[in-house]
Amino acid sequence: MRATGSSKAVLRQLLLISLLAALIPSAALPQQQTQMTKEERAMQLQLEKAELALEQAKSNFEKQKQRYEEMKRLKEQGIITGDELNSAREAYENAKVALKNAQISLDQTVLGFVEEATHISIVRAQKYRARDGSRRVRLVLKNTSNVKAASAAYKDVLSPQQVRSLVTIENIFVSILKDGVLVGDPYEIRIPSLRYGQQTTVEFGLQKDAENVMVRMKYLDKVDNRLIYLQKSAAEDIVSPMSLQFAQQGELGSSVLYDLELERMAETE
Known part of the structure; x- marks a missing residue:
């Protein structure tokens, strides 16, 4: 965990409290x-x-x-x-x-x-089409850290509120990848802080269409990669035609065939 000087001092004080508590006879502590x-x-x-x-x-x-x-x-x-x-x-x-x-x-x-x-859950991951026609990805993240496990380090000396403050996660860097390549716009988004139980939303432009992406979260000196399927969502239940070819050549006055793909951005297909 990368901690500031002040946070290290607080942790040392809390550690001293837990060590003192270890010296108290077990009869003096609640069962x-x-x-x-x-x-x-x-x-x-x-x-x-x-x-x-x-x-x-x-x-x-x-x-x-x-x-x-x-x-x-x-x-x-x-x-x-x-x-x-x-x-x-x-x-x-x-x-x-x-x-x-x-x-x-x-x-x-x-x-x-x-x-x-400490743990961050991906509550929701949606792909949708914006009003300008661009594809976007919306991620909803939540701090679902294990408070009980964190409190075990201090032998239940700390109050639940004090333990929750310890599992606040700072400086979370989020990005999305497809086949190992960054496909989000921007490439990376920084979340300054995420308290226990707090939920936050980040949005990316999707530079390359994909049904699933790798969500990469960097925090506490570790890299957490999650492969997720993107739910489709749209403000209106509409079907969008997409051409599979960028351009076709043909004689003037003749017909040219394009292969089309229909995409329905909705929760249910």
Whole structure:
């Protein structure tokens, strides 16, 4: 997830809240009324593993720090050699790095849960003919993220409203393709933000006629491709004739035959 400096600070604060809650005796917390799914249990175990690794790293860091301070005093008294002091210093520095890595790993685990919980549904995909005769595609997108899965990362410490704010998706880039080629006009549309449960509509001109297209959505450092069939829609139920040939040649005064295709832009064929 690509987050701003302020959002990272908020996530760290929320993470501290969840870690403090983990230290509260289970009797002080309300009992869960619903059973966790297999996926939610796996997420909980992964989070507990990352938290345990952090606690172990903290414990080892404090231990190596105290040992290093003691070795410095012994060196000043001439009891140990410089090599022994250097060995203690190296162990202390390694423990400091390990602690930082454990904290990063826990942060990435929590953020990963939120990323996996985010989801955008394509509610509707319609192809229609505009008044000027051009073909257009209308997509209706909705943020249908899994709030329950996202809240599992914080052990249900956060309110539903706080969790919903975490799954707000920003900077969504949408495009449509046919056979790997961009066929939308414009080629790409940016959605600044999509809150949980929010629905938005984007429209493209269709530069190449197609019954189905690939909808590409780029957000949260990932690319989501969906192959969809385009529903036909029109303000009026009319049939439009289309020539399959751009031009035909013939003698002056003679007849020229064109192959025609009838297209009915309607919900039902």
